[in-house]
Amino acid sequence: MKEKDADLVPGFGGLVSRRDFLKFCTLAAASIGLPLSMGAKIAEAVEALKRPPVIWLSGQECTGCTETLLRSTHPTVDKLILDLISLDYHETLSTPSGELAEDAKKKSMEANRGKFILVVEGAIPTKDGGIYCKIGGRTMLEILKATAPLAAAVVAIGSCAAWGGIPSAGPNPTGAVGAQEALGDKFKVINIPGCPPSPYNFLSTVLYLLTFKKPPELDAKGRPRFAYRRLIHEGCERRPHFDAGRFALEFDDDGHRRGWCLYKLGCKGPETYNNCPAILFGDAGARTWPVGTGCPCFGCSEKEVAFTAPIPAQASMRFFTPSGAPYGVDEAGQPRPGGQTLSITPPTSYPPIAPPEGHGASAVTAAVVAGLAGAALGAAGATAIKLGKKEDEGAKGSGTEERKD
Ligand code: FSX
Ligand code: SF4
Ligand code: F3S
Numbered sequence: 001m002k003e004k005d006a007d008l009v010p011g012f013g014g015l016v017s018r019r020d021f022l023k024f025c026t027l028a029a030a031s032i033g034l035p036l037s038m039g040a041k042i043a044e045a046v047e048a049l050k051r052p053p054v055i056w057l058s059g060q061e062c063t064g065c066t067e068t069l070l071r072s073t074h075p076t077v078d079k080l081i082l083d084l085i086s087l088d089y090h091e092t093l094s095t096p097s098g099e100l101a102e103d104a105k106k107k108s109m110e111a112n113r114g115k116f117i118l119v120v121e122g123a124i125p126t127k128d129g130g131i132y133c134k135i136g137g138r139t140m141l142e143i144l145k146a147t148a149p150l151a152a153a154v155v156a157i158g159s160c161a162a163w164g165g166i167p168s169a170g171p172n173p174t175g176a177v178g179a180q181e182a183l184g185d186k187f188k189v190i191n192i193p194g195c196p197p198s199p200y201n202f203l204s205t206v207l208y209l210l211t212f213k214k215p216p217e218l219d220a221k222g223r224p225r226f227a228y229r230r231l232i233h234e235g236c237e238r239r240p241h242f243d244a245g246r247f248a249l250e251f252d253d254d255g256h257r258r259g260w261c262l263y264k265l266g267c268k269g270p271e272t273y274n275n276c277p278a279i280l281f282g283d284a285g286a287r288t289w290p291v292g293t294g295c296p297c298f299g300c301s302e303k304e305v306a307f308t309a310p311i312p313a314q315a316s317m318r319f320f321t322p323s324g325a326p327y328g329v330d331e332a333g334q335p336r337p338g339g340q341t342l343s344i345t346p347p348t349s350y351p352p353i354a355p356p357e358g359h360g361a362s363a364v365t366a367a368v369v370a371g372l373a374g375a376a377l378g379a380a381g382a383t384a385i386k387l388g389k390k391e392d393e394g395a396k397g398s399g400t401e402e403r404k405d
Helices: 016-031 038-048 064-070 077-084 096-110 140-150 158-161 179-183 199-212 240-243 363-373 374-397
Strands: 054-056 086-090 118-121 153-157 191-193
Touching: 016 038, 016 086, 038 363, 054 064, 054 140, 064 199, 077 199, 077 240, 086 096, 096 140, 118 158, 118 363, 140 179, 153 179, 153 199, 179 191, 179 363, 191 199
Parallel strands: 054 086, 054 118, 118 153, 153 191
Antiparallel strands: none
């Protein structure tokens, strides 16, 4: 049914219905960890606002972070974000370019001193005075340091802006760092890592800032807890396979085709905090996230994992306390006094699970039966051994038997 004009949210360009807007705010409230009833409060606060200006700086990056926002479809997150805020400067999306764009940025910063949100996308090169990324004749480092003190809040979108990401991978020839490191401790940067990050994590953070006029609760790495408080491994739909010892050993092998756990293909879900399995990507339905499509998580939201650990390397497993902090390590990763960090890796072999039907006794069972039965039951033992042999042949490629690495 076509929405009546009266149902369209003023200030949203007539493009988003009130119902969709409220629905989105309710979902945002839930993802932030607030009661659903807070959705109405968020909607009210946001509607009452004059669209807050946003200055969006781009450093060393692939523009995937902007793309991820533009590729979200329900309920048109790109429209929500672009109509919710006044995007006064964005090198990819701004209509003006060159001096006109630079002038627009300067005017907006002067008129909105202390009120605009500064979004940083991409890493900041620091080597040789930062000459490896220049915009309008100034280095990204210089621009960032001049802009951040005038902003109400600084949000680093993507792993490049959060901690250096791909540009900072060894040997890091340009000395690329994230916004927090470039700015130092005087500023508290809100990090939304991911390569690219979830647009919902970014949008929910912006909604939170606009509604409560303060950042959401952050973890030790500056990430909003509502999005990064749980390991991928905790919410992964392949987790039952991990627990049962069913692993894909090669891409396109039998286990991979059956949707088994990708741990042995290098999945870093056990050491990566993010909400990908819960929130998914692109509103394209079930399983639309890396592991869901058969690709191991490479830990894109973790500085110590992505672009650092080899992609096929197996993730380390640690026990976690109910609060989410690993035993023996505090939230900054420092050892707790008297604490002990327990690292484990899954065993390389498991007992068989759900033996294929109709394949008779296993070889072990057959041997036991044969031994117990002795010579008097030799014929029965021979039959059991034969059945065992038959299972061995039949089990080849079934994947349910003990698997070799
Ligand atoms: Fe970095 Fe953004 Fe990775 Fe790309 O622009 S976080 S390279 S997907 O997208 O900065
Ligand atoms: Fe999922 Fe990866 Fe954990 Fe396996 S190791 S359960 S694929 S997150
Ligand atoms: Fe990144 Fe892993 Fe999610 S690679 S997108 S954190 S599944």
